[in-house]
Amino acid sequence: MLTPTIHEKLTQKFENAILPLKELPPGSHSDPFIAVNSSKLHSVLKYLKEDSDLLFDNLICISGVDYPDRIEVVYHLFSYKHLHKVVIKSLLSDKTKPVLESTCDLWKAANWLEREVFDIMGVHFNNHPDLRRILLPEDWEGHPLRKDYKTQEFWHGIKVGM
Amino acid sequence: MAELQTQELTINMGPQHPSTHGVLRIELVTDGEICVKAIPHIGYLHRCFEKHAENVDYMGVMPFVDRLDYVASMNNDMTYAMTVEKLLGVEVPKRAEYIRVIMVELNRIASHLLAVGTYGLDIGTFTPFMWAFRDREKILDIFEMASGARLLYNYLWIGGVWMDLTPGIEEKIQEFCDYFEPKIDELDTILSYNQIFINRTKNVGVIPLDLAISYGLTGPNLRGSGLKWDLRKNEPYSIYPELEFDIPVGTGEQGTVGDCWDRYMVRMREMRESLKIVRQALKKIPEGPFRAKMQRVKPAPGESYVRTENPRGELGFYIVSDGGLKPYRVKGKSSCFTSISCLDDLCHGAMIADVVAIIGSLDIVLGEVDR
Numbered sequence: 007m008l009t010p011t012i013h014e015k016l017t018q019k020f021e022n023a024i025l026p027l028k029e030l031p032p033g034s035h036s037d038p039f040i041a042v043n044s045s046k047l048h049s050v051l052k053y054l055k056e057d058s059d060l061l062f063d064n065l066i067c068i069s070g071v072d073y074p075d076r077i078e079v080v081y082h083l084f085s086y087k088h089l090h091k092v093v094i095k096s097l098l099s100d101k102t103k104p105v106l107e108s109t110c111d112l113w114k115a116a117n118w119l120e121r122e123v124f125d126i127m128g129v130h131f132n133n134h135p136d137l138r139r140i141l142l143p144e145d146w147e148g149h150p151l152r153k154d155y156k157t158q159e160f161w162h163g164i165k166v167g168m
Numbered sequence: 169m170a171e172l173q174t175q176e177l178t179i180n181m182g183p184q185h186p187s188t189h190g191v192l193r194i195e196l197v198t199d200g201e202i203c204v205k206a207i208p209h210i211g212y213l214h215r216c217f218e219k220h221a222e223n224v225d226y227m228g229v230m231p232f233v234d235r236l237d238y239v240a241s242m243n244n245d246m247t248y249a250m251t252v253e254k255l256l257g258v259e260v261p262k263r264a265e266y267i268r269v270i271m272v273e274l275n276r277i278a279s280h281l282l283a284v285g286t287y288g289l290d291i292g293t294f295t296p297f298m299w300a301f302r303d304r305e306k307i308l309d310i311f312e313m314a315s316g317a318r319l320l321y322n323y324l325w326i327g328g329v330w331m332d333l334t335p336g337i338e339e340k341i342q343e344f345c346d347y348f349e350p351k352i353d354e355l356d357t358i359l360s361y362n363q364i365f366i367n368r369t370k371n372v373g374v375i376p377l378d379l380a381i382s383y384g385l386t387g388p389n390l391r392g393s394g395l396k397w398d399l400r401k402n403e404p405y406s407i408y409p410e411l412e413f414d415i416p417v418g419t420g421e422q423g424t425v426g427d428c429w430d431r432y433m434v435r436m437r438e439m440r441e442s443l444k445i446v447r448q449a450l451k452k453i454p455e456g457p458f459r460a461k462m463q464r465v466k467p468a469p470g471e472s473y474v475r476t477e478n479p480r481g482e483l484g485f486y487i488v489s490d491g492g493l494k495p496y497r498v499k500g501k502s503s504c505f506t507s508i509s510c511l512d513d514l515c516h517g518a519m520i521a522d523v524v525a526i527i528g529s530l531d532i533v534l535g536e537v538d539r
Contacts, residue, residue: 035257036470063381067473067501069486080486082473082501086381086397093473115384118509126218141211141538150219151497 007090009038012060019053020046039080039093047096048107054083054092055112061087065113068120070127072153077104079129098129108134126151174199183212187290187524190534194511196523203523206515208508213538221498226252226465227326229498234320236483236500237536239282242268242275242311243478245324250405251474251485252326255467258460264328265407266453270341271314271323273442273449277348278307279479280435280442283531287432288359290528291368296359303351306344313337328459338450345443345450352439360436369432370423373514373526377426383510386503387481388438389530392418392431399477411448413441428529435479435531466493473501480504480531500539504532 007015010027017024023046030036042050054062062083071078081094098104108131109116120131121140128149131137139146147158157167182193191212197205217236221229233248234241246268253260260268285300308318313334315323323330359365375385380393390397398415400408416437418430467489475484481503488497507530514526 030470031468033257034468034470035255035472037472039471065384066475066482067484067486067499069497069499069501071488071497082484082486086395089402113384114379114382114513115506115509118505122505139211141214143211150216151222 007059007088009040009092012054012090012092013040015057015059016040016042016050016053020050023050037093039095041095041097044096044098044106047094048109051081051083051094051109052112054094059088061085062092063087065109065115065119066091068116068123070123070129070151072127072151074153075099077101077127077129079104079106079123079127081109104129105132106130107132108137110134125149128152176204181523188527188534189286189532190537192508192527192532192534192537194523194527196515196520198520201519203515203518203520206512206523208511210505210508210534210537213534215539217500217539218498221495223494225493226467226495229495230325231320231322233500234322235535236502236539237279237478237480237504237533238319239533240275240279240479241319241321242271242324243279243476244483245321246272246406247474247476247478247483248485249324249326250476251472251487252465252467254472254474255470255487255489256326256462256465258327258462260328260460261457262407262454263332263456264458264460266449267329267333267458268324269407269411270446270449270453271311271321271329273445274307274310274341274344276442276479277439278304280439281307283435283479284355284359284432287528287531288365290524291365293359293362293365296355299351299355299358303348306347310337310340310344313340325459326465327462328457330459332458338453341446342450345447349440349443352436356436360433366422366429368522369428369525369529371427372522373428373518373529374424375426375510375514379510379513380426383513384506385481385510386506387478388431388434389481389503389507391415391434392529393426394418394420394430399475399482403475405476407449408445410452411445413444416441428525431529431531464493466491475501478503480533480536481507483536500536502536502539504530504534504536505539508532508537 013027023043025041062085064084066082069080077098079096084091125139179196182188183191193209195207233244281300281304285297288296315321375393377393422429469491471488473486475482484501486499490496
């Protein structure tokens with residue numbers, strides 16, 4: 007199933023929670039994606055995983071991207087049953103405390119992938135069983151992949167940076 | 169104490185430990201000889217790859233990409249180059265594709281040799297390790313001839329490769345193929361079908377297929393669980409559709425489908441398939457340019473996710489371009505990261521000695537886990 011068909015199916019089910027499909031400019035090599043209202047994200051992903059026509063049983067990747075006005079959390083999904091993939095995006099406009107619902111109950115892979123997004127992008131995941139930093143030390147300050155991130159000067163008396 | 173109870177003991181394994189394959193720390197909770205919990209702690213080798221990538225131009229990211237999975241640099245480079253090429257819409261010349269595939273498959277052999285060699289070492293046999301490293305050295309010599317470097321090559325560039333094949337290297341690769349094929353049989357005899365090795369790895373660390381998919385395992389770890397899934401065949405890229413090769417999967421030959429032996433054996437069999445690919449590519453390689461003619465690397469605004477089959481599973485890059493000279497965001501999706509995340513599930517109830525066998529069978533490289 008291609009992205010426009012999946013988008014149509016999702017819109018029928020979730021109506022306003024699915025944002026209209028963005029037209030890609032002609033000649034663009036960009037991947038198509040479906041943007042979802044963050045409050046409905048979990049139920050959309052649950053539907054994507056469990057509906058018999060969709061069956062996205064594999065969560066490939068969760069990435070966070072920081073834009074000047076929003077944070078995007080991007081889910082790349084794949085189905086070994088139907089051999090199709092889809093990109094789901096959730097736009098978080100509140101940059102001071104971005105919150106999403108955890109998807110650990112759907113895919114076990116989500117546990118660590120969400121911890122990584124929390125660690126480096128500062129997105130909180132509700133109902134996550136173990137939301138700790140994963141790559142950085144637990145007492146690190148800030149989330150490095152935010153564009154406005156400033157490195158702390160010292161960490162336990164060790165000078166950080168050059 | 170009123171009642172006599174066994175006490176759980178927490179043991180720290182690593183970060184400096186020969187069997188963790190790098191700087192990985194595992195918090196083991198043990199009840200006698202049984203492992204109750206195994207919590208991996210990662211991040212000791214975190215080198216801020218994604219942050220660095222935002223501060224250099226597209227071509228400048230390549231050396232950083234080399235250092236992700238540092239025993240399979242060629243494969244990493246290929247994934248990154250393919251992602252940027254997709255954003256640019258550049259077509260890579262045929263000759264370059266062939267050179268890439270030859271290098272990538274040789275690197276797959278080198279990487280699997282390291283994996284099976286050190287795995288033998290984990291289990292307690294020393295000789296296969298020396299044999300594997302002896303043969304891996306020959307591949308590194310070929311890479312040195314091609315790129316000048318032995319470990320971090322920076323050889324595959326966006327749009328093609330850095331340099332055409334050095335004169336004489338094709339004969340050398342051919343020579344290696346002829347030399348190496350019987351060596352796999354030797355490794356099979358001394359390690360794969362060694363009864364002690366089989367007893368240590370069969371029925372240990374079994375990953376059922378649904379668990380493997382839920383954890384997002386890829387590569388030999390997924391194929392070991394019995395799913396015939398290889399991106400080179402199932403989502404063909406580069407020149408793989410023109411080449412003939414098989415996909416080995418775990419069948420539970422010695423025990424249960426998805427046990428350590430199955431995962432190990434998939435790697436052994438993949439080396440033979442890679443040799444097949446290298447031989448065919450050497451025969452078919454056409455003349456022509458080795459790099460596409462390009463202006464500056466400056467993709468139009470957009471984003472793309474490309475994944476390829478690396479020795480340890482699928483490596484993917486998610487690159488967002490804002491139309492500038494530097495990438496706006498580069499996210500590397502590592503297969504080792506997801507592999508090691510399932511460790512706790514596998515080790516629950518295992519013997520302490522089997523924990524080492526399980527970690528080794530997942531074949532992780534901490535450079536890619538921590539990035």
